[in-house]
Amino acid sequence: xxxxxxxxxxxxxLLVLIAPEMVNAQDNPDVERFFPRQGFMLSGYGGAGxxxxxxxxxxxxxxxxxxxxxxxxxxxxxxxxEGEFEFELEEGVTETxxxxxxxxxxxxxxxxVMAGKFxxxxxxxxxxxxxxxxxxxxxxxxxxxxxxxAGPADPLLPILSDxxxxxxxxxxxxxxxxxxxxxxxxxxxxxxxxxxxxxxxxAIANIGAREGLVAAKSTGTLGDAGDxxxxxxxxxxxEDKMIGGRIGYGLAPFIEINxxxxxxxxxxxxxxxxxxxxASLTSRxxxxxxxxxxxxxxxxxxEPEEPNPVPFMKAEASGGAKVLSNEPSESLTRxxxxxxxxxxxxxxxPILRWTQIFDGEIDGEHVTEEGRQLALGLxxxxxxxxxxxxxxxxxxxxxxxxNNRVAVQLAFGF
Amino acid sequence: xxxxxxxxxxFVILYFGLAFTAPDLRAESENLVSSDTTLAERIGLGAExxxxxxxxxxNPRGPAERTDREWxxxxxxxxxxxxxxxxxxxxxxxxxxxxxxxDLVPGRLRVDLQTPEEVTDEMIEQGRLVYEGAGTCFAxxxxxxxxxxxxxxxxDDQWKIGTAEFASILTTVRNGVSGTAMAAxxxxxxxxxxxxxxxxxxxxxxKPVE
Numbered sequence: 001x002x003x004x005x006x007x008x009x010x011x012x013x014l015l016v017l018i019a020p021e022m023v024n025a026q027d028n029p030d031v032e033r034f035f036p037r038q039g040f041m042l043s044g045y046g047g048a049g050x051x052x053x054x055x056x057x058x059x060x061x062x063x064x065x066x067x068x069x070x071x072x073x074x075x076x077x078x079x080x081x082e083g084e085f086e087f088e089l090e091e092g093v094t095e096t097x098x099x100x101x102x103x104x105x106x107x108x109x110x111x112x113v114m115a116g117k118f119x120x121x122x123x124x125x126x127x128x129x130x131x132x133x134x135x136x137x138x139x140x141x142x143x144x145x146x147x148x149x150a151g152p153a154d155p156l157l158p159i160l161s162d163x164x165x166x167x168x169x170x171x172x173x174x175x176x177x178x179x180x181x182x183x184x185x186x187x188x189x190x191x192x193x194x195x196x197x198x199x200x201x202x203a204i205a206n207i208g209a210r211e212g213l214v215a216a217k218s219t220g221t222l223g224d225a226g227d228x229x230x231x232x233x234x235x236x237x238x239e240d241k242m243i244g245g246r247i248g249y250g251l252a253p254f255i256e257i258n259x260x261x262x263x264x265x266x267x268x269x270x271x272x273x274x275x276x277x278x279a280s281l282t283s284r285x286x287x288x289x290x291x292x293x294x295x296x297x298x299x300x301x302x303e304p305e306e307p308n309p310v311p312f313m314k315a316e317a318s319g320g321a322k323v324l325s326n327e328p329s330e331s332l333t334r335x336x337x338x339x340x341x342x343x344x345x346x347x348x349x350p351i352l353r354w355t356q357i358f359d360g361e362i363d364g365e366h367v368t369e370e371g372r373q374l375a376l377g378l379x380x381x382x383x384x385x386x387x388x389x390x391x392x393x394x395x396x397x398x399x400x401x402x403n404n405r406v407a408v409q410l411a412f413g414f
Numbered sequence: 415x416x417x418x419x420x421x422x423x424x425f426v427i428l429y430f431g432l433a434f435t436a437p438d439l440r441a442e443s444e445n446l447v448s449s450d451t452t453l454a455e456r457i458g459l460g461a462e463x464x465x466x467x468x469x470x471x472x473n474p475r476g477p478a479e480r481t482d483r484e485w486x487x488x489x490x491x492x493x494x495x496x497x498x499x500x501x502x503x504x505x506x507x508x509x510x511x512x513x514x515x516x517d518l519v520p521g522r523l524r525v526d527l528q529t530p531e532e533v534t535d536e537m538i539e540q541g542r543l544v545y546e547g548a549g550t551c552f553a554x555x556x557x558x559x560x561x562x563x564x565x566x567x568x569x570d571d572q573w574k575i576g577t578a579e580f581a582s583i584l585t586t587v588r589n590g591v592s593g594t595a596m597a598a599x600x601x602x603x604x605x606x607x608x609x610x611x612x613x614x615x616x617x618x619x620x621k622p623v624e
Contacts, residue, residue, distance in 0.1 A: 072487045074486070128496075
């Protein structure tokens with residue numbers, strides 16, 4: 001047994017030891033008197049809308065709908081099970097996804113352990129803002145690739161949820177300010193075993209940085225494109241789990257800043273790594289709201305052993321087969337950010353979002369296109385959790401300029 | 415990249431080390447609620463947390479939108495989602511339950527309606543104390559009654575619900591406003607306190623602009 005596995009099983013054993021005490025602990029006797037010990041409730045969100053692509057792009061306009069029930073099952077006042085399914089019908093295809101299914105164990109006033117599939121604490125959009133009744137826009141910021149993202153360029157990350165364990169902590173630094181931290185260990189990204197990558201699972205393109213260059217499949221042959229998949233339902237393909245964390249400071253509601261990071265190997269031998277760093281800011285002052293995130297990713301690219309190598313790579317003859325070695329030769333670096341400004345005017349919410357994804361680089365050489373997008377939005381709130389949203393996406397690059405679109409959506413939380 | 419990862423992991427380790435050991439930082443949490451904290455104070459703190467925390471991500475929902483049992487579960491869910499201490503989540507829960515159970519709180523039985531003529535300066539002063547304290551009104555409407563992202567200005571002449579008259583404000587305080595965070599008897603105040611705070615807000619709202 002490897003040392004890593006030993007640590008894992010020791011941790012699991014300790015969790016099993018403390019679990020019964022956690023389940024039975026009741027520190028809210030007043031609540032206990034009035035309510036049954038266990039409870040169940042259905043919550044969630046949904047929306048229905050219409051997307052129209054402008055310009056010369058021949059993508060047909062479409063109605064779209066989303067329904068995401070969230071189930072909460074309270075086992076005790078320290079144990080909560082929660083899960084979210086997501087059903088999305090767009091362009092004639094119904095996508096289903098288990099967004100998260102997790103157990104929250106409140107260890108004490110400061111710390112909570114999560115286990116299962118959870119939204120990753122990487123920046124804050126994935127974890128808190130992606131539900132359609134919370135996200136002020138219909139689309140997600142272009143740096144993210146799922147949930148209706150209509151990005152200006154290939155996304156950097158999907159809305160991230162993954163299977164594993166997480167420890168969360170809160171420390172107060174003042175009456176309404178705190179320092180927070182999360183650490184997590186999850187399965188991490190994998191290269192799917194076949195050419196097909198399921199978009200529902202939040203795949204991002206392991207971009208063919210130049211013609212003929214695609215990411216490694218450690219034992220396979222080169223496909224059309226190598227895609228990394230996060231939060232897949234398949235088993236991990238190596239022993240190297242994703243490790244990550246986030247640390248932040250918040251003074252509610254005026255400011256919250258977070259710095260996040262994560263890293264994992266994604267090939268079968270554990271030689272090729274994917275890493276990401278993020279920084280986020282959320283601020284509210286009077287009727288103004290400001291939100292923004294920065295993301296940078298590094299993704300190792302394998303050295304191809306093929307007869308027709310990309311010139312800058314050290315290729316080895318391999319008898320004509322398009323086989324990749326497991327040695328990382330270069331790393332593709334990508335980065336981008338988005339920032340959103342809103343102003344609440346009674347029931348109206350005019351909003352503005354700017355997204356920019358920079359050129360991808362391999363050893364300082366630009367290999368992917370830059371993407372810039374301006375989004376204009378206007379929401380009308382009938383109720384605190386019921387809004388009619390309008391959105392106009394303007395792509396500013398020449399090759400995406402015909403993909404501008406307008407959209408309308410009725411979004412609700414229940 | 416490695417340097418940054420090392421720095422980040424160092425901070426995380428330092429953080430959890432502090433969390434388990436540093437008495438000063440932990441004391442900040444414990445100061446918020448102690449064994450001497452009364453129910454009214456808990457409800458007041460809960461209202462302020464509700465106002466400050468929920469709006470970071472979404473519009474706060476009105477207490478009447480959920481049953482008591484549902485709020486208990488929701489606050490357990492929001493404890494982790496909003497990075498609250500468990501004790502803080504309990505405070506918000508207490509505020510929501512108190513707002514939903516106005517009739518169960520002792521002293522909540524309605525007393526005779528005070529007419530505007532019966533409003534005294536002492537009543538207005540008591541109302542100010544309720545506004546800034548047990549009634550938790552300041553948490554959403556602002557200490558100077560100037561309003562905020564989730565609650566209107568109370569000192570101008572633009573009234574979304576009713577008017578600036580005493581009876582109209584009292585009706586709102588007693589019944590709440592459906593579909594908003596404005597709860598009936600906010601903070602679990604008594605009917606007498608509701609009249610006092612209505613007198614205070616009415617007095618400020620009707621004061622000529624200088």
